[in-house]
Amino acid sequence: MLEVDGQGIEVDPTMTLLDACRRAGARVDAFCHDDRVASGGHCRACMVEVGARFFAACSTPVWPDAAITTRSERLDAYRRDLGELMWTEARVAGEVAHALSRWGAAGTRYASEVHTAPSEIAKSEIDHSHPYLRLDLTRCIRCRLCERACDGIQGQHVFSFQGRGATTRLGFGEPGLPFVRSACVACGACAAICPTGALSDVDRDRVARQVRTTRTTCGYCGVGCQLEVHVGLEGQDRQRDDAIERVLRIDGVRNAAVNAGHLCIKGRYAHGFSRHPDRLVSPLLRKNGHLTEVSWDEALDFVTSHMQRLRGAVGGLSSSRCTNEENYLFQKWMRAGLGTHNVDCCARVCHAPTAAGMKRSLGTGAATNALEDIAHADLFLVAGSNTTEAHPVTGARIRQQVLRGRAKLIVIDPRRTELAEVADVHLMLRPGTNVPLLNALAHALIALELVDRDFVSSRTDGFDELAAFLEDLSPERTEATTGVPARLVWRAASLYGQARRPMQLHGLGMTEHVQGSESVMLLCNLALLVGAFGREGVGVNPLRGQNNVQGAADMGCQPDLLTGYLDPQDPVIRSRVERLWGAPLPTHRGLTLPRMYDAARTGKLRALYILGEDVVQTDPGVHVDEALARLELLVVQELFLSETAKRAHVVLPGSAFLEKDGTFTNGERRVQRVRKCLEPPAGAREDWRILLELMARSGIRQTLSSPQDIYREIAIFAPILAGVNYERLEPDGLQWPVPTPEHAGTPRLHTAAFPIGRAPLMRVRFTPSPSFGFFSEEDFPLKLVTGRVLPHYNSGSMTRRSAHADLAPRDAMSISPRDAARFNLEEGSEVLIESPWGEAKARLEVSARIADGTAFLTFHHPETHTNALMGPYLDGLADCPEYKLTPVRIRARSIAP
Ligand SMILES: Nc1nc2c(c(=O)[nH]1)N[C@H]1C(S)=C(S)[C@@H](COP(=O)(O)OP(=O)(O)OC[C@H]3O[C@@H](n4cnc5c(=O)[nH]c(N)nc54)[C@H](O)[C@@H]3O)O[C@H]1N2
Ligand SMILES: Nc1nc2c(c(=O)[nH]1)N[C@H]1C(S)=C(S)[C@@H](COP(=O)(O)OP(=O)(O)OC[C@H]3O[C@@H](n4cnc5c(=O)[nH]c(N)nc54)[C@H](O)[C@@H]3O)O[C@H]1N2
Ligand code: SF4
Numbered sequence: 061m062l063e064v065d066g067q068g069i070e071v072d073p074t075m076t077l078l079d080a081c082r083r084a085g086a087r088v089d090a091f092c093h094d095d096r097v098a099s100g101g102h103c104r105a106c107m108v109e110v111g112a113r114f115f116a117a118c119s120t121p122v123w124p125d126a127a128i129t130t131r132s133e134r135l136d137a138y139r140r141d142l143g144e145l146m147w148t149e150a151r152v153a154g155e156v157a158h159a160l161s162r163w164g165a166a167g168t169r170y171a172s173e174v175h176t177a178p179s180e181i182a183k184s185e186i187d188h189s190h191p192y193l194r195l196d197l198t199r200c201i202r203c204r205l206c207e208r209a210c211d212g213i214q215g216q217h218v219f220s221f222q223g224r225g226a227t228t229r230l231g232f233g234e235p236g237l238p239f240v241r242s243a244c245v246a247c248g249a250c251a252a253i254c255p256t257g258a259l260s261d262v263d264r265d266r267v268a269r270q271v272r273t274t275r276t277t278c279g280y281c282g283v284g285c286q287l288e289v290h291v292g293l294e295g296q297d298r299q300r301d302d303a304i305e306r307v308l309r310i311d312g313v314r315n316a317a318v319n320a321g322h323l324c325i326k327g328r329y330a331h332g333f334s335r336h337p338d339r340l341v342s343p344l345l346r347k348n349g350h351l352t353e354v355s356w357d358e359a360l361d362f363v364t365s366h367m368q369r370l371r372g373a374v375g376g377l378s379s380s381r382c383t384n385e386e387n388y389l390f391q392k393w394m395r396a397g398l399g400t401h402n403v404d405c406c407a408r409v410c411h412a413p414t415a416a417g418m419k420r421s422l423g424t425g426a427a428t429n430a431l432e433d434i435a436h437a438d439l440f441l442v443a444g445s446n447t448t449e450a451h452p453v454t455g456a457r458i459r460q461q462v463l464r465g466r467a468k469l470i471v472i473d474p475r476r477t478e479l480a481e482v483a484d485v486h487l488m489l490r491p492g493t494n495v496p497l498l499n500a501l502a503h504a505l506i507a508l509e510l511v512d513r514d515f516v517s518s519r520t521d522g523f524d525e526l527a528a529f530l531e532d533l534s535p536e537r538t539e540a541t542t543g544v545p546a547r548l549v550w551r552a553a554s555l556y557g558q559a560r561r562p563m564q565l566h567g568l569g570m571t572e573h574v575q576g577s578e579s580v581m582l583l584c585n586l587a588l589l590v591g592a593f594g595r596e597g598v599g600v601n602p603l604r605g606q607n608n609v610q611g612a613a614d615m616g617c618q619p620d621l622l623t624g625y626l627d628p629q630d631p632v633i634r635s636r637v638e639r640l641w642g643a644p645l646p647t648h649r650g651l652t653l654p655r656m657y658d659a660a661r662t663g664k665l666r667a668l669y670i671l672g673e674d675v676v677q678t679d680p681g682v683h684v685d686e687a688l689a690r691l692e693l694l695v696v697q698e699l700f701l702s703e704t705a706k707r708a709h710v711v712l713p714g715s716a717f718l719e720k721d722g723t724f725t726n727g728e729r730r731v732q733r734v735r736k737c738l739e740p741p742a743g744a745r746e747d748w749r750i751l752l753e754l755m756a757r758s759g760i761r762q763t764l765s766s767p768q769d770i771y772r773e774i775a776i777f778a779p780i781l782a783g784v785n786y787e788r789l790e791p792d793g794l795q796w797p798v799p800t801p802e803h804a805g806t807p808r809l810h811t812a813a814f815p816i817g818r819a820p821l822m823r824v825r826f827t828p829s830p831s832f833g834f835f836s837e838e839d840f841p842l843k844l845v846t847g848r849v850l851p852h853y854n855s856g857s858m859t860r861r862s863a864h865a866d867l868a869p870r871d872a873m874s875i876s877p878r879d880a881a882r883f884n885l886e887e888g889s890e891v892l893i894e895s896p897w898g899e900a901k902a903r904l905e906v907s908a909r910i911a912d913g914t915a916f917l918t919f920h921h922p923e924t925h926t927n928a929l930m931g932p933y934l935d936g937l938a939d940c941p942e943y944k945l946t947p948v949r950i951r952a953r954s955i956a957p
């Protein structure tokens with residue numbers, strides 16, 4: 061018990077004087093304090109009186125009987141003085157300026173440079189180099205919140221304060237360096253926290269009239285961050301009633317379970333695409349070879365009549381960028397309306413091997429644990445995932461745990477990724493050698509006797525067989541194949557085996573290989589051997605890529621499984637579904653996406669409907685080009701005239717995540733609400749409305765008229781989602797399985813048993829990809845890995861149409877310094893990349909992050925033609941293309957002047 065301004069307050073010893081004042085409802089300004097970061101005690105604004113003494117409330121713990129005074133003559137005089145000193149140092153704005161005027165410190169009695177020589181100072185103190193962040197150091201009061209946010213939330217360490225006393229100055233690298241060239245990754249955390257406007261979000265500077273703020277789920281990656289989207293009118297449009305609303309700014313939702321307010325460059329800043337002039341705003345129909353604007357009626361009639369005409373030879377590709385409701389409708393239309401199981405989604409080219417591998421090893425093909433478990437793990441095994449660039453908010457969380465010494469880190473990746481930089485062990489393997497490396501790790505776990513005997517005997521099968529199988533596959537024996545020194549494999553195994561809560565996270569470096577599914581099974585083996593299931597901070601956790609790829613699979617956008625992973629071959633399920641849908645289910649088996657391309661090439665598939673996927677740019681060229689050219693009908697429902705849409709017979713203008721209602725399911729099986737923040741551009745329609753129209757025209761009897769209705773049907777359909785409804789999704793969603801309306805959701809799977817009973821330990825032999833053997837090293841001396849960089853997202857259709865394009869205007873191909881010397885190529889030169897299947901062009905980047913003999917290229921820009929290089933090889937169980945291993949050679953390209 062203590063007193064604040066005479067009022068008695070209960071406290072506990074972990075509180076500070078500031079906490080006590082706030083609990084008492086007393087106003088104490090605390091410029092350099094923020095709950096999100098460690099206390100600093102720099103600004104002295106929070107001074108209060110106890111007895112006759114002053115204390116900085118933010119950094120002084122409470123003590124019993126303290127009698128705190130927050131207002132007194134002495135304090136008022138002190139604050140006025142401090143305020144005037146702050147005015148001397150800085151041209152403060154924002155919340156600090158408001159506080160200073162409350163303190164009566166409206167100007168300064170002291171001589172001040174920042175106010176007298178603004179133009180001179182502006183040159184050195186104001187930085188406009190970055191498309192999203194502005195620095196104006198004349199406004200800085202040295203509270204150091206930005207530094208603490210950058211270090212303690214993002215882990216990027218961009219800032220350091222240089223100098224002492226009055227000359228202390230915020231720095232971000234070499235003096236004179238423009239901010240855009242600093243190590244900043246534009247997460248925006250510093251600008252969100254800066255109280256003076258010294259660091260600001262350019263979006264915040266816009267002259268705008270805000271109309272509303274809506275909470276929704278980010279539509280980029282599978283982390284599923286919660287956004288607060290501010291919408292309104294800007295510039296001259298502010299006064300006009302008929303003006304078009306746009307996104308003004310996006311903040312993170314402070315108390316959201318997934319991201320606790322943090323965001324990445326895409327979620328926070330890549331919203332410009334939604335009002336980009338390239339947006340499709342009218343249906344297009346190919347007439348005399350040209351895509352021509354037509355009415356919605358004409359386009360929809362054309363699509364329905366021709367899809368019906370070609371019944372028996374149609375297929376559909378759904379979109380993991382779209383909502384669960386839209387994905388549900390899509391596969392229902394395909395199955396019930398068009399009588400086909402030929403329905404797939406981008407999971408095919410992504411984590412389908414994860415689903416297949418985990419299903420065989422564990423019985424469920426989804427992440428076993430929750431993102432919150434990152435806080436509980438004492439070791440991370442990150443395999444084939446460039447987490448800080450592809451899942452930045454998750455990457456930052458992992459990095460924080462490692463930097464704070466709370467967890468160890470093992471990274472398996474042919475490149476020295478940002479996480480590899482802070483790893484305890486980095487296993488820098490040759491691309492395509494996951495199988496021998498993971499076998500060697502299992503061998504080492506057994507040899508070091510780090511196996512959890514109880515778990516293995518009670519919950520797994522086949523240990524003795526596995527041990528015998530692995531006998532020959534020691535780290536020493538596999539070293540020549542993987543390129544990883546045996547001692548590092550032993551060290552990694554001993555760390556993983558000794559950890560109490562080892563958590564695996566994996567990405568496409570595991571799956572996009574010919575043995576992708578099998579590599580995932582071997583990851584399961586490791587976790588099974590050490591008993592890392594069914595509790596906090598462990599498990600096998602695929603970092604699902606697209607915002608709703610988990611959901612697209614849950615909804616049944618795959619040929620062999622219905623919504624909720626129900627088996628269409630099961631007679632009981634069949635009759636239930638047929639009753640619910642009022643239509644017969646097709647009896648033949650459906651085709652995966654690559655098989656649909658095969659069927660199109662041979663004329664067996666004649667129509668393809670593609671919702672929100674740019675396969676011409678993102679699927680391997682050998683599969684796509686010829687196949688699409690043979691189709692009688694290609695329909696594309698898109699935001700933009702993508703490379704695929706350009707080839708379509710019909711293009712329908714859909715809407716983006718900011719413009720519609722529904723739900724997305726993130727990579728930890730969390731179903732979260734998506735809320736309409738603004739209207740689609742005039743002429744475009746919400747995707748679910750388009751799909752409902754098509755279904756109505758195909759004669760499907762139904763009463764659905766809103767996303768909420770659609771979700772009710774999903775919940776009736778899928779037992780794992782039976783307890784989900786929109787009301788229950790407030791505020792932070794639910795993690796499936798949610799079998800009943802009372803069930804609280806399931807953050808962790810497999811607590812007591814696996815759905816398949818005992819989990820089989822898999823014996824997988826390494827069968828090297830044809831990409832290793834068929835092509836000589838002389839002809840194709842480099843192994844190309846393709847993947848992503850932070851600023852762009854997949855086809856880049858959205859990020860290229862925002863200022864992200866300034867940060868990464870081109871795709872770059874990286875090779876090691878030694879390879880650059882070997883091929884006589886220089887940083888920045890234009891190169892032609894040739895594989896046995898095609899060619900691509902990019903700018904060369906020489907990078908010490910990549911091993912000799914390996915190359916890395918992104919696929920975010922259509923003019924690069926990255927996927928023209930890809931070969932025909934697929935994962936043996938899940939048909940996922942081998943995007944991560946292509947034999948290539950490169951040479952300088954002379955560009956015509
Ligand atoms: N910024 C950004 N974020 C994204 C996306 C984006 O385009 N941009 N896309 C989203 C999507 S759809 C997805 S699926 C995810 C993908 O996220 P990630 O899986 O993290 O992405 P990638 O960059 O494709 O590949 C991951 C890593 O695999 C490594 N790798 C390559 N070959 C091998 C190998 O043989 N073994 C091992 N162990 N590693 C290997 C690569 O070096 C790379 O660092 O990202 C999502 N998030
Ligand atoms: N070389 C190489 N290729 C790869 C990969 C790789 O690692 N290397 N990774 C693969 C992976 S993992 C993936 S997931 C795929 C991704 O490949 P895509 O799915 O083709 O990539 P996105 O850019 O996400 O494309 C989605 C398209 O949908 C549109 N869109 C976005 N939101 C909506 C919406 O709400 N409604 C509608 N109607 N349209 C929308 C966008 O404009 C964009 O054109 O790429 C694969 N391709
Ligand atoms: S935007 Fe993020 S990475 Fe960049 S300086 Fe600010 S906190 Fe650091």
Ligand code: SF4
Nearest residue numbers: 278280281285324327
């Ligand atoms: S981490 Fe993923 S979900 Fe979060 S803001 Fe970035 S792109 Fe969006």
Ligand code: FES
Nearest residue numbers: 092101103104118
């Ligand atoms: S808020 Fe306490 S010293 Fe700055």
Ligand SMILES: [Mo]
Nearest residue numbers: 410411605606
């Ligand atoms: Mo993906």
